[in-house]
Amino acid sequence: MLHSLRQTWFSNIRGDILAGIVVALALIPEAIAFSIIAGVDPRVGLYASFCIAVVIAFVGGRPGMISAATGAMALLMVTLVREHGLQYLLAATLLCGVLQIGAGYLRLGSLMRFVSRSVVTGFVNALAILIFMAQLPELTNVTWHVYAMTAAGLGIIYLFPYVPKIGKVIPSPLVCILTLTAVAIYLGLDIRTVGDMGDLPDTLPIFLWPEVPLTFETLAIIFPYSAALAVVGLLESMMTATIVDDLTDTGSDKNRECKGQGVANIASGLLGGMAGCAMIGQSIINVKSGGRTRLSSLAAGVFLLLMVVFLGEWLSQIPMAALVAVMIMVAIGTFSWDSLRNLKRHPLSTNIVMVVTVVVVVATHNLAYGVLAGVLLAAMFFANKVGHYMEIESSLDEAGEHRTYKVTGQVFFSSADKFVAAFDFKEALSKATIDLSRAHFWDITAVAALDKIVVKLRREGTEVEVLGLNQASATIVDRFGVHDKPDAIDQLMGH
């Protein structure tokens, strides 16, 4: 245990601390921006980011991944905050944490295997589009100063890293924020600043129980939001964990991560923060900056709080244009640009799944619906594809009275119609043999189709003999449970 403690905390101290500082600098504008999306004071998002980043460092299942207040979650809270206020949001955050812990104990993390690659890509792209769209209110009905500031900010962010020597050592989003704030103050520009958007933290977070009546009505109000938050939070966390796994070539404990996200959200809710989850963009920045272990997440949270509490007055001077520039960078960095290029190479069904996921998310502002649509569509395409793997050959004996049908392949709901259609019921026969010994019957639809065929043939006065039904039906795995037995593969492939 001590060994893994060393490995997951202290094997890369310098890199983790530096990465933690870089991440903390990038977390501040994000936390403020996401609070504004959710319609709460920037304080709520900043406390949440601190709390989640610190707690997840201890209880998470993926060292090196950054969790904090996120856009995906903020978008789900908008209506709740508008209609019922902050206290209900805190209560929903607590409940969301409880649901996520439950999901962890039920090992729902393993359900991620049903989420195909194209759905993940769609999710990531949709998230990037949502983050970008959330910046648009800051860019409409404003003076040209704001556009100029945002453009200058983006210029600084992307060009500063090319400055020799200091470019790779000083985070360019920080340079962008500092420069734009200085310019705005120096020129005395009348543009919106962070201070105009609500309260900033001036103390350390304190423990507080949400002031909501503990009644069934409260539960009825918050439950739908909590459930959506829990699902979206886990989805984004699991996907981010996979991305970090790939980047660092190490493994993670997904179920522990589920529980960890729950614990972090409960802690956040009790300290006056909103719900959050893992962040794809920040996690990439962390890995890129050299963060690998739990220490990087802890450092990010601690530095975030230190900077916020001690620089609170300066934070309120930051022009919104600077935040918008940083958030546009996050949106651009989160979007999977390769997926656009891959549209030409990938099969149509894959592209449809990806695009549908994006469209549903952008239309509903709920990533859970998009993933659900994507997963269902992907499953349908898969069933359709596997349904093609069925063939029926038939041969007539010399007398022309006995036909033998040989069925090969997968018979289930998607191929059952094709299975029935392959039989010629108009043919006058005295005997028909259906050889199923090379077929797999997967569900009740397939069995019903066979029944239908046998009955139809009988009605026409044909004597029917079915061969190999036992082997074929043995693949109705739900009933016979062959998938539990060691020779399952032999049974499936053997005949």
Add this chain to the structure above:
Amino acid sequence: MTKVIACIDGSASAPAVCDYAAWAAVSLKAPLMFVHVLDQRQYPVAADLSGTIGLGSREHLLDELASLDEQRGKLALEQGRIMLAAAKDRAMMRDVDAPECKQRHGDLLDCLQELEGETRLLVIGRQGESSSGLNQHVGSQLENVIRIMHRPILVAPVDFQTPESAMLAFDGSATTRKGVEMLATSPLLKGLPIHLVMVGQESHESSAQLGWAKDILVNAGYVVFAEVRNGEIEPTLHGYQKEHGIDLLVMGAYGHSRIRQLLVGSTTTSMLRTTTSPLLLLR
């Protein structure tokens, strides 16, 4: 058949590990296997602190990290092969028949745990590659290795010297009593004089225990010197060792729980830190 397993890396103690392993393999008449573990997590991490993510950052970062690991991995693999080949040659010079070589990716502890079933004796250097430059006297992974392996472990110093006599630190505990029995049945130290040393007050009980241990070893054919000495454990043991020019220390390892170790410290850990001769730890 169980083997003598020796952990080889690029540290200064690698040649001595190799020599001690060869000596043990010849004495035990057991096959010898050299193991080299490639642990990617030991490589330093490259950092870009610009904090920006741009077009296709994720894909580029993956490519970048993968190619960096690939280069290092190839180098480390090649280096490991050379080290293993050198160790093999060295062992063959010491009359070991065809030592095996094994190279694994991953974590040293995991790898040794996998091999535990076929391990008869594990030979490992006091310091690994990553600790040898530091002032640490004991490698960072050594204690963990000793804790998880339930097999005898020979911790080698930087220089090899064929053991001519051995000292067994005996305290009457279950761990050391088991150690005495193990020594009696093992051919490893056959022919070497054994000094049984007990640190503590001379009493009826201690001399009875010491007598028991001596009988067992004498019956097994060893020349045995037994003595009870008064004083602090470590200085006394080191003092005795110096007096009699003993070049192999045998002791039971980590007989107590981790919590006790945290509170009162562990003799094993402090002996590992202070001794300059090889240490045979019996588990």
